[in-house]
Amino acid sequence: MRNSLTFTRRNFQSEEKWIVCGIYTLSITLFLMPFPRSWSLYPLALTMCFGLVSWITDFDYYIKRFRSEILTLIPLILYFLIHALALIHDFNLNIVIERLMFILVPVLLFPLLISGQFTERIKTLLLFYITGIILIAIYQFLRASFESISIEEGFLTFQHRSSPDSSRFSWTNLSKFENPTYISIKAIWAFTLLLFAQSVLKIKKTWSFLLGAVLLSFIYLLAARAGFIILFLIIIYFIFYKIKRKFYRIAFVFLIPFIFFISFSIMRTNERLNYWSEHVINKISSDDVDWINIEPRTRSWYSTFNIIKRKPLFGVGLNSRQILAEEHRKQGFNVEADFQLNSHNQFLETQLAFGIPGSLILLWMLINPVAKRKRSWNPDLIIPFLIIVTLSMLFESILVRQWGIMFFVLFYCILLIPVNSSDQPGETAIQKNPS
Numbered sequence: 001m002r003n004s005l006t007f008t009r010r011n012f013q014s015e016e017k018w019i020v021c022g023i024y025t026l027s028i029t030l031f032l033m034p035f036p037r038s039w040s041l042y043p044l045a046l047t048m049c050f051g052l053v054s055w056i057t058d059f060d061y062y063i064k065r066f067r068s069e070i071l072t073l074i075p076l077i078l079y080f081l082i083h084a085l086a087l088i089h090d091f092n093l094n095i096v097i098e099r100l101m102f103i104l105v106p107v108l109l110f111p112l113l114i115s116g117q118f119t120e121r122i123k124t125l126l127l128f129y130i131t132g133i134i135l136i137a138i139y140q141f142l143r144a145s146f147e148s149i150s151i152e153e154g155f156l157t158f159q160h161r162s163s164p165d166s167s168r169f170s171w172t173n174l175s176k177f178e179n180p181t182y183i184s185i186k187a188i189w190a191f192t193l194l195l196f197a198q199s200v201l202k203i204k205k206t207w208s209f210l211l212g213a214v215l216l217s218f219i220y221l222l223a224a225r226a227g228f229i230i231l232f233l234i235i236i237y238f239i240f241y242k243i244k245r246k247f248y249r250i251a252f253v254f255l256i257p258f259i260f261f262i263s264f265s266i267m268r269t270n271e272r273l274n275y276w277s278e279h280v281i282n283k284i285s286s287d288d289v290d291w292i293n294i295e296p297r298t299r300s301w302y303s304t305f306n307i308i309k310r311k312p313l314f315g316v317g318l319n320s321r322q323i324l325a326e327e328h329r330k331q332g333f334n335v336e337a338d339f340q341l342n343s344h345n346q347f348l349e350t351q352l353a354f355g356i357p358g359s360l361i362l363l364w365m366l367i368n369p370v371a372k373r374k375r376s377w378n379p380d381l382i383i384p385f386l387i388i389v390t391l392s393m394l395f396e397s398i399l400v401r402q403w404g405i406m407f408f409v410l411f412y413c414i415l416l417i418p419v420n421s422s423d424q425p426g427e428t429a430i431q432k433n434p435s
Contacts, residue, residue: 018057022050022112023121030129030410034136034186036177037402044406047112048104054111062111069114072372072416073106075365076409079399082354082361083318090317098402105409106417113417119377123200125414126193130201133190134211136177137218144168171223171272182403184219184227185392188234189411191215192384195238200378223272226395232263233387241380297344297395299336303327304343304352315355324352342400346393349400362399366390369416376415385415 025047032040055062066073080102087096112118147168148160160168167173171180193201194212203211219227236256243249268274276295283294292302307316307327316323321340328337343349350358366386373382389398389408398404 016115016117018050018053019112019115019117020121022047022054022109023115023117023125025050026109026112026410027121027125027128030125031132033129033406034133034178034183040406048108051108051111055108065114066107066110069110069417072368072375073110073413075361075368076102076106076412078361079358079365082358086318086354090319092318095318099405101405101409106413109413110417113413122377123202126197126201130190130193130211133187133218134214136183137187137214140174140176140218141169144173167271169221171221174218174221178403179401180222181224181226181392181396182398182401182407184222184224185230185388185398185404186407187215187219187222188227188231189385189388189407191219191231192234192381192388195234196241196380196384197378220266220270223270225273225276226392228263228267228273230388230391232260233391234384235259237384237387296336296341299328299331299333300324300341300344301348303331303333303336304345304348306331308348308351311355312351313355315351315353315358317353320349320353342397344396346397346399349397365412369412372416378415381415385411 025043028043029040029047032043080099083096083099083102087093144160145158148158150157150159174180175183177183191212194203194208194215198208201208216231219231236259240249240252243252264277268277280294283289292298303324304327307320307323321342324343325337325340328334328341343352347359347362350362354361366389369376369382369386373379376382392398392404396404399408
């Protein structure tokens with residue numbers, strides 16, 4: 001009896017080590033997310049390996065828990081499976097391999113995320129993520145500043161412009177590692193964590209203010225239009241969330257137009273955003289508005305709509321990008337065709353490729369967090385997370401790029417997979433073998 005109990009406890013201790021290692025490699029993954037794309041893949045692969053070892057160690061327990069949480073995880077799994085089924089029609093294995101995270105992350109990371117060790121180290125995970133974003137922002141600021149310094153006639157000079165039309169602090173120079181919209185999304189999420197997860201992070205107010213200032217400056221200079229809209233709504237929601245009395249909430253609603261005006265005025269001080277807003281205003285205010293040719297996104301949306309009208313039920317399959325490029329060419333959008341631009345809207349992208357079944361699964365993935373909100377370790381983060389990803393999907397096809405897939409799937413699972421610290425694998429094993 002003593003030997004049996006000792007054996008199960010040793011198993012528990014061994015399994016616990018694998019879980020702790022997996023949580024730390026997951027922390028490193030989150031830290032490296034804003035760095036060059038391939039960097040975060042290596043620790044993520046290690047995290048999956050540690051999760052796989054945990055599955056092997058106590059498969060019966062984890063399969064039982066997995067079945068109990070299947071309604072939480074099934075939308076992600078189905079979204080991958082619909083890609084896999086599309087191979088029957090269009091054999092494009094590269095695309096399916098890129099989407100593997102939809103099934104590998106929720107399955108292989110499951111033992112880590114339901115463990116008590118995860119809840120004990122959630123602060124570490126979030127701080128690693130925020131630190132990674134902050135370091136990238138500081139690095140980009142310092143690099144731009146260093147490049148702006150020169151010696152002329154024996155004196156140090158600071159010239160932030162590399163040419164009359166380009167600043168070293170512009171979005172093109174500050175987004176060397178990643179598309180400005182995607183890095184803006186990640187910076188906004190870090191800022192959101194500072195706002196809504198303070199009870200977990202427990203960062204001093206002074207530090208929280210300084211970190212928030214760095215993130216806001218970074219977001220401003222990246223000048224992503226979608227980023228500004230998302231940030232505006234996050235701040236509006238945060239203020240509304242903090243106001244507890246119904247009367248003050250109603251009064252605040254009437255202030256939203258004023259806050260929007262202030263935000264728009266700040267946006268106009270940014271060269272890129274000011275140029276874009278003037279361009280759009282001029283296009284819309286003209287007597288004969290050409291809604292299709294306002295900008296590249298509207299042309300992509302138009303071409304996508306044309307294809308969707310022809311094949312609305314099951315879509316065109318995995319070869320949607322090539323088919324969209326052909327439609328661009330047909331409409332005379334040669335630049336969009338040459339660069340094979342995607343739909344720049346995840347809802348249209350999914351409908352284009354997989355028709356109504358794909359769109360229903362995508363909507364399920366977005367509705368599911370609301371349905372499971374109360375089971376999250378931090379329900380307050382669910383709505384802000386959905387604001388960020390849903391609005392991002394209106395302007396970008398975030399689930400066709402590794403940048404967007406990793407961000408969405410990891411935080412979807414981190415927020416939604418329930419944690420019950422009183423039900424540990426090792427404890428269950430001992431209870432099963434009391435002798």
